[in-house]
Amino acid sequence: MITLSDRATSALTRSYRTAVSVESWLGGDLLAESIPVDAASEEGDRSGRVPERVTLVVPRRDHGTDWSPGTDPLHPLAANGQRLHVKLAVEGEVFARGRFLIGSAAVEGDAVTVEAFGLLRLIDEARLISPYQPTGTLASTLRGLVEPALSIVVDPLLIDRAAPSTINYDEDRLGAVLELLDAWGADAYVTPDGYLSVIPAAQSTTPVFVLTDGSGGTVVQAVGTSTREAAYNVVVARGTASDGGQVQGTAFDLSLSSPKRFGGPFNPLPVPYFFPSPLLTTVDQAGLAAATVLARLQRQAGRELEVTCVPNPTLQLGDVGTVNGELVSIERLTLPYLPGSGDGMRLGVRVLA
Amino acid sequence: MSTLLATATAAKSGSTVAALVNGASVSVQVARDLSVASGDVIVVTRVGSQWFALGRAYASAPVAPLNQAAPAPQPTGVTGTNVFGPVETRTYESSWRTDNTHVYQGSYGGSGNRTGCVFYGAAPRSLAGAVVLSAAFQVRRRAGGAFGAQTATMFLMTQATKPAGAPTLGPSTAGPTLAVNAQGGYIVPTSWVQAMVDGTAGGIAFFTSSSSPYMVFDGIGDWGPAFALTVNWQR
Numbered sequence: 001m002i003t004l005s006d007r008a009t010s011a012l013t014r015s016y017r018t019a020v021s022v023e024s025w026l027g028g029d030l031l032a033e034s035i036p037v038d039a040a041s042e043e044g045d046r047s048g049r050v051p052e053r054v055t056l057v058v059p060r061r062d063h064g065t066d067w068s069p070g071t072d073p074l075h076p077l078a079a080n081g082q083r084l085h086v087k088l089a090v091e092g093e094v095f096a097r098g099r100f101l102i103g104s105a106a107v108e109g110d111a112v113t114v115e116a117f118g119l120l121r122l123i124d125e126a127r128l129i130s131p132y133q134p135t136g137t138l139a140s141t142l143r144g145l146v147e148p149a150l151s152i153v154v155d156p157l158l159i160d161r162a163a164p165s166t167i168n169y170d171e172d173r174l175g176a177v178l179e180l181l182d183a184w185g186a187d188a189y190v191t192p193d194g195y196l197s198v199i200p201a202a203q204s205t206t207p208v209f210v211l212t213d214g215s216g217g218t219v220v221q222a223v224g225t226s227t228r229e230a231a232y233n234v235v236v237a238r239g240t241a242s243d244g245g246q247v248q249g250t251a252f253d254l255s256l257s258s259p260k261r262f263g264g265p266f267n268p269l270p271v272p273y274f275f276p277s278p279l280l281t282t283v284d285q286a287g288l289a290a291a292t293v294l295a296r297l298q299r300q301a302g303r304e305l306e307v308t309c310v311p312n313p314t315l316q317l318g319d320v321g322t323v324n325g326e327l328v329s330i331e332r333l334t335l336p337y338l339p340g341s342g343d344g345m346r347l348g349v350r351v352l353a
Numbered sequence: 354m355s356t357l358l359a360t361a362t363a364a365k366s367g368s369t370v371a372a373l374v375n376g377a378s379v380s381v382q383v384a385r386d387l388s389v390a391s392g393d394v395i396v397v398t399r400v401g402s403q404w405f406a407l408g409r410a411y412a413s414a415p416v417a418p419l420n421q422a423a424p425a426p427q428p429t430g431v432t433g434t435n436v437f438g439p440v441e442t443r444t445y446e447s448s449w450r451t452d453n454t455h456v457y458q459g460s461y462g463g464s465g466n467r468t469g470c471v472f473y474g475a476a477p478r479s480l481a482g483a484v485v486l487s488a489a490f491q492v493r494r495r496a497g498g499a500f501g502a503q504t505a506t507m508f509l510m511t512q513a514t515k516p517a518g519a520p521t522l523g524p525s526t527a528g529p530t531l532a533v534n535a536q537g538g539y540i541v542p543t544s545w546v547q548a549m550v551d552g553t554a555g556g557i558a559f560f561t562s563s564s565s566p567y568m569v570f571d572g573i574g575d576w577g578p579a580f581a582l583t584v585n586w587q588r
Contacts, residue, residue, distance in 0.1 A: 151435055151479035153475060
């Protein structure tokens with residue numbers, strides 16, 4: 001959740017003034033300091049490799065400026081590395097909402113529709129042409145995979161360790177990042193200021209928002225189907241010790257509140273998910289990685305609720321809150337930046353077991 | 354992709370051999386009973402994120418072809434450009450002003466002497482370990498004080514976020530020279546931004562002990578790019 005002052009936070013509970021400001025940057029050059037926006041919204045899906053997507057509708061001509069990118073490679077809306085810095089304001093208090101890489105800008109009549117993506121897109125599309133063999137630690141390996149497209153801040157609670165000397169990654173750069181994070185017991189997200197924050201993967205249970213059906217325009221619906229697909233109750237993480245021996249760590253879903261818990265009625269036999277990684281060289285490391293993967297699988301398999309509510313631009317993917325008293329995490333969101341850009345804010349939340 | 358041919362670039366050493374796999378030199382695990390000499394073509398297979406050499410191919414080491422090199426996965430001597438926006442702009446005058454986000458310097462009409470502050474938060478720390486090559490911020494002067502060009506005095510500030518009390522100011526230098534409504538990029542001392550990257554400083558302040566000239570700059574609530582700091586760096 002993005003932190004605002006008490007004054008702005010209290011305004012979110014009633015009708016409030018909002019504004020959006022969009023700049024365009026190419027490298028370190030400011031191309032446009034204020035892009036006019038008729039409509040704007042952000043979509044996020046935590047299950048995606050690149051979770052964030054922003055859509056802007058820009059008037060084709062405004063105060064003598066042609067906002068159609070045409071063939072100009074340096075146009076503020078061209079898709080040649082131009083990044084949009086999106087800032088929002090609540091009752092005049094300005095805060096960064098995010099930085100997005102322009103994916104396309106299409107002219108439709110008198111408007112230009114701009115689609116932009118989260119900065120992990122830079123990592124996703126930069127597949128490895130030749131193998132990448134790290135020589136340092138997990139943190140330096142991660143830095144090597146994402147810099148200079150993204151810079152990173154590693155939480156000091158994460159204990160760095162040497163990466164095995166004979167591993168190397170092929171082709172899928174973002175896949176390598178995600179595997180490394182799992183093996184490290186870490187999670188990562190791109191902050192509104194545009195860097196990759198790497199944090200311990202422990203699931204927070206401290207709610208930062210409260211939503212109640214029927215209160216303040218909030219509507220809660222149960223959605224989705226109940227399925228056995230992609231449901232697991234034990235994770236087995238396997239790696240290789242420096243002498244070649246196979247190491248293994250396991251994590252069991254033993255929560256009595258979990259309907260798919262190990263040993264429960266879901267299946268009297270274990271339903272495993274395997275996570276192999278050569279980054280795991282000790283049993284302790286394998287156990288931590290198994291717990292990290294299990295926590296993510298449990299979250300993804302949790303009961304899903306669809307919430308429609310008054311837009312709260314401080315909410316982000318992964319935020320934990322309560323919906324009708326149940327502890328949930330935000331897995332999907334659609335946030336209109338301006339009034340009239342959508343039908344309120346929609347959240348896809350999953351109940352945390 | 355899981356099994357292919359590679360070329361050893363050295364003889365087997367211990368349990369591994371250096372080999373060219375898809376144009377990159379990597380360390381390959383070698384089957385225990387396999388001898389590998391430099392130049393040998395070896396059959397390698399992928400196990401997880403490791404390559405294992407299973408055998409040698411062809412009658413002898415081939416003549417090394419003059420291949421065109423692929424770009425390195427991580428270029429040596431990485432350089433980059435990051436843009437760090439301030440997390441807050443505020444002015445201190447006995448206490449913190451809350452009525453706007455302008456960045457003031459000096460005293461107006463006998464009022465208190467103001468210290469305008471620009472806080473950059475944690476973002477510059479994402480370059481920890483990098484060497485800052487150059488840096489500049491965007492600045493725009495708004496109405497206040499003499500209309501003609503005035504020169505501000507700029508300080509390195511310790512805090513990265515707004516403290517409860519007065520900000521802690523460090524070394525100073527001449528700041529931007531701007532007339533009212535003028536704007537542009539202004540170069541910041543490299544050592545200052547290096548201090549932000551290293552975590553020993555967190556922002557920039559505008560202050561003059563003589564209370565003059567009085568100047569007002571746009572803050573983040575007034576102008577989107579206000580004090581956005583472009584940093585060129587290398588690692």
